[in-house]
Amino acid sequence: MQHRLEAVIFDWAGTTVDFGSFAPTQIFVDAFRQAFDFELSLAEARGPMGLGKWQHIEALGADPVVGARWQARFGRPMSHADIDHIYRTFLPLQVERVAAHADLIPGTLETIAAIRGRGMKIGSTTGYPRQVMERLMAAAEAKGYAPDCTVCADDLEAGARPGPWMALQCVLDLGIGSVARCVKVDDTLPGIAEGIHAGMWTVGLALSGSPAGLTLAEYETASAEERRAVRERVTPAFVEAGAHFVIDTIAELVPVLDEIEARLGRGERP
Template sequence: MSIQAVIFDWAGTTIDYGSRAPIVAFQKAFSNVGIDITEAEIRQDMGLDKYTHIHKIINLPAVQNDWQARFQVLPSNDDCERIYHDFKSILLASIAEFGELKPGMTDVVTYLTEHNIAYGTTTGYDAEMLALVLPIAAKQGYRPTVNITSAQTNGIGRPAPAMLELASDQLEITDPTTVMKVGDSVNDILEGQNADAITVGVVDGSNLMGLSQDAFATLSDVQQAALRAKVAGQYESVGADYIIESMVELPALIDSINQPVTDH
């Protein structure tokens, strides 16, 4: 068996160290209606499409309680729509600031190209968000062949396999076990598992870690090691096939999987 295609996530995996852009936008959009939400509340459902994610946040008991205390009613679908549109405009205005490729990605692209391994993405972004991200990534040499949003799968996003299956189909890969899904959230791993793909969780700069590069660098070696172990544990708990510290390790991992087995 050998890896024929790699399907990446975007924020926190290939760009936007720490997956900061969506967090900032979620917090600002809810703050604009007088509701404070924590990073932990946001991050538990990262990897979903953004509209579904807004619904998840607004249905959290703490948010429902705060909303009722503030407005004397529970939030409605119209409220969800309003927050989503505000979130989207905030994200679109800031997304370019968070578009830098994560460490190791340039070498990953070179490796995949040299080894004729196809690559694409599935994402919680919508087409409008992707339209801003793609040229920023392209300027840095990262040009995925296919980029699948839930709008292309009848609104079915992660953790269902639909987006990953469509990406594989468009790359003309018929055997799902030759597809590698690389992501930075639990929903990425579940998406890969549900599509029968090989799953890889990235630790540094991931949504699960949640720190910017500067914030992570200020930690002591002991603190960094503890945080990495915690994130790795979360991937292990959902059965990720492989866990890498950073994208720097991905080419060697693919090499080891693609190495022919020889009898001694």
């Protein structure tokens, strides 16, 4: 049936695990400090979230504010050698700590069960390298979450986000018949771009991910007004990036899948 969805492809940190996506952001701060005694704020570290981690560091070096501070400190722009050194510092820190940020975002198990109950497959892509994901996948599986496939930022020669390649590799791995019957769910703008470039429906997560920057405790104790304020701050960027839907967290996804199938039934495509 051409109106039935075949797969959902999820991001990891900020989408299915690690509410607020704190594991990578804090470690970028620590890696810059350890590698070059260079101070980076958490807000600055969040800026390029969703890219591969080497590309994330490169983007921070190209950021007008961070780059100017780097230039003032070292008298030169950040070089590829500098990026390599920060990345080599980042990687073991991330491998060491990622399992401590493997708690599932509330609603993940229920949503995954509902998706599987519809006969759909579960794919995943991530800005983490494979070395980090081996640790995170094992920790998540112990908590009950194991997608049918995972494609990492360093798996493909073509590259990672914002290109379509990781999402399209999921299509191949899962044996999907049409990209128009796939949904990409992500808390980052590069992740939304990945889905759009792959020809998929896209769903942005406004409150569980890096742009919102809330801890789970902050989210759970926030008033309706406080949540609305964060939602209004974060959502426009997702809309501008082309997200077809924007919801708070993965817990609200199933009704969106119903709406997408209704739109497919009317002949609409992403």
